[in-house]
Amino acid sequence: MHLVACLFFAVVLCSGRDVIAGGLATREEALAAAFPGAQIKPETIFLTGQQIKEAAALAGVPIPSALVARYQAFLNGKLVGRAYVDTHVVRTKKESLLIVLDEYGAVRRIEVTAFLEPPEYQASSQWYAQYKGKVLNNDLNLQRAIRPLAGATLTAVAANQAVRRALAIDRVLER
Structure with missing residues (x-):
């Protein structure tokens, strides 16, 4: 079954x-x-x-890969934002988030582009919306600036870690 899920994810x-x-x-x-x-x-x-090392220290979570997928958005030649892809394991299966930042490095929005766990573990768009305008600081954690997610704690933890990683990587790259 694990092989089937991996093959499906690779095909997608x-x-x-x-x-x-x-x-x-x-x-x-x-x-x-x-x-x-x-x-x-x-x-x-x-x-x-x-x-x-710098990004991991800022994020407070490991950076699992040196490879980063980033998108820069330009409107009339002016940078208007950046987006990072973070693919991670939630419980036993993968989720991919597109973490969109404004030109100053604050979260603009988060989009789930792949979620292979059962649908009942997926966070709602309203839950992700609470990240809008957030920056990397000590309050960007569950039960602080971010509400927990009843029934999907592992999803909430994985998503929060992904956002912290993206913000930390962005800060390091934009220095």
């Missing part, structure tokens, strides 16, 4: 459509909604060992 990612049953947006749709009319510049970044 390679197809260019990150839609899983449940009507999730593709990465392209999420970027277009986050940055209407903007030109999107995709980047693949390899963090140095020092950047990984």
Whole structure:
């Protein structure tokens, strides 16, 4: 069964459509909604060992890979925001989040582009909306600035860690 789930996830990612049953947006749709009319510049970044250490210290959680998928959005030649893809394991299966930041590095929105756990463990868009305007600080944690998620604690923990990673990586890259 695990092999089937892994193969399904690989097919979905390679197809260019990150839609899983449940009507999730593709990465392209999420970027277009986050940055209407903007030109999107995709980047693949390899963090140095020092950047990984700095980002992990800022985030308070490990940075599992030096490979970072980042998108920069430009409107009329002006940077209007950035977005990061964070794929992680929630309980036993993967979730991919597109974490969209404004030009100053605050969370603009979060889109779930893949969720392979049972649907009852998926957080609602209203739950993700509480991150809007948040920046990386000690309050960006569950039971502080972020409400917990009843019945889906592991999803909430994984999502919060993903947001902290994206904000920390962004801060390190934008220095």
